Amino acid sequence: MASAENVTRYHALDSWRGICACMVALFHFDVISHLSFLPLTRHAYLFVDFFFVLSGFVIASNYRSRLAEGFGTGRFLVLRLGRIYPLHLVTLLLFIPIDAAKDGIRPNLLQAIVTNVLLLQGLGINPQNWLNFASWSISTEFAAYAIFAVVVSRIGPAILPWLLPIMVGPAVLATISPDGMNATYDYGLVRCLYGFALGVVCFDLRERFPVLRARLGPSGETWLEAASVMLVVFYVSVAGSNVILQVASPMVFTLVVLVFAREAGAVSRRLTAPSMLMIGTLTYSIYMLHPLVRAVVRAILMVVERLGHMELFVSYALSSGHEPTKVVSLNGSLWLGDLLQIAMLLSTVLLSVATYRFVEEPGRNWVRRLTDRRKAAAVRSAQPAFET
Structure with a gap:
């Protein structure tokens, strides 16, 4: 059956997104471990900005021309709502109790x-993250979708409107945001629009300049991809200690998107293996469910701590520049901490398989069918009636 949302898929970038979701989960699990002390993990909150850049790129790729040609802002937003809202609602209902x-x-x-029901929780209304703390980014992304649809429908596929958030965003995040690039409920929309706009411009440049799509040959593409991976690992590892490096991280992710959108090297072939594609498919569930897994594990450990008269939490700042919080410490063993984090991540992935199968896919397909029926009805009503 033809879908209302036939989209171009960038499979290697989907896998990238899945890896980034796993890194964000490790960052949030708050466990004393070798994994937590890795600089890459300590600054993994920056991988959220990869989501924003990739979102702008993919949305521009699939909808910019269609919206400019009359696809319909309402139809576009309903489709996007069908993509993000069912799982958001499920996690919200689980977090309330x-x-x-x-x-x-x-x-x-x-x-x-x-505010969570209305997708307003990341727009500076609340004084902190409440309920599913990861959902602030879903709120800002939906706002970015709305802005994108209005801009493209009214102005067309012009690049100029997207330069404003690219210029203003870094300045605001570097000077006004109290948490710098780790802005969430307060300056999260600024952060999202900055990355989203870079993604839109990235797609525009790729379309305008064929050299950005030209292949270098298998070995050249592989070296380019490997260099991009090493750049991200190094950059994220060191960026957390410098606010200028933090706010420049979406530009690094933009380069990665440009490189891996080509899907021409050996790294891309590894990223498009079935197991990696599965992680990419589960990205949204992994991202939205890892706070739930974190909350359940911490609740269980608190009960064990109380009943067993042992200390399983210590006050520690795992992230540089942040106040100490209660983090899990299993008898001070870093190895036990590693095992716990891996178990939490595997639990998140397994739970994500279920939510993708029974929440994400059914919700998205229902909305697609609804928009298809409405489109068909509108076409029928627009057809002239002929007298017999």
């Missing part, structure tokens, strides 16, 4: 629920 059990029925719980 968790937060209520942890902090009680507090006065701001209603505000947290309402």
Whole structure:
């Protein structure tokens, strides 16, 4: 059956996105371990910006021309809502009792629920992240979709409007944002639009200049891809200690998108292996579910700590520049911490298989069918009636 959302897939970049989601999960698990002390993991919050850049690139690739030609802003936003909202709603419903059990029925719980239901939680309305803390980025992405649709529908596929967030975003994040590039509920929209705009411009440049799509030959492409991987690992590892490097990270991810959109080297072939493609497919579920796995594991360990009269949490700042928080420490053993983090990540992936199968796919397909029916009905109603 023809879909309302036939999209161009960049399989190597999908796998990249899945790897980034796993790194963000490791960053948030807050466990004393060898993995947590790796500089790459300590600064892995920057991989969220890869999502924003890739989102701008893919959305521009699949919808810029169609929106400019009358695809329909409402139809586009309904399709995007069908992609992100079902899983967001499920995780929201699961987090409400968790937060209520942890902090009680507090006065701001209603505000947290309402803003999350309306996808406003990442737009500077709330004073902190509530409920599923990862969902702030979903809120800002949907706002970016709306802005993209309005701009393209009204102005067309011009590159100029997207230069504004690219110029303003880094300045705001470097000077005003209290957490620099790690902005979430407060300056998260600025962060998202900065990366999203880079993705749109990245696609535009790739279309305008064929040299960016020209192949270098198998060995040249492989070296280029390998160099890109090493650049990301090195850059993210050192960027957390310097705010200028932090705010420049989306530009590094833009280069990665340009390189791996070609899918021409040996690294891309590895990234398009079935196991890697599966991780890429589960990206959204991994990202949205890892806070739930974190919350459940921490709750279990708190019960074990209380019943066993042992200390399983210590006050420590795993991320540079942040206040110490309670992190998991299994008798001070880094190796046990590694095993716990790996188990949490595997649990997240396994749970993601279920949510992709029973939440993401059904929700997206239902919305696609709905938009197809509405489009067909609109076409029929627009056809002239002939007298017999």
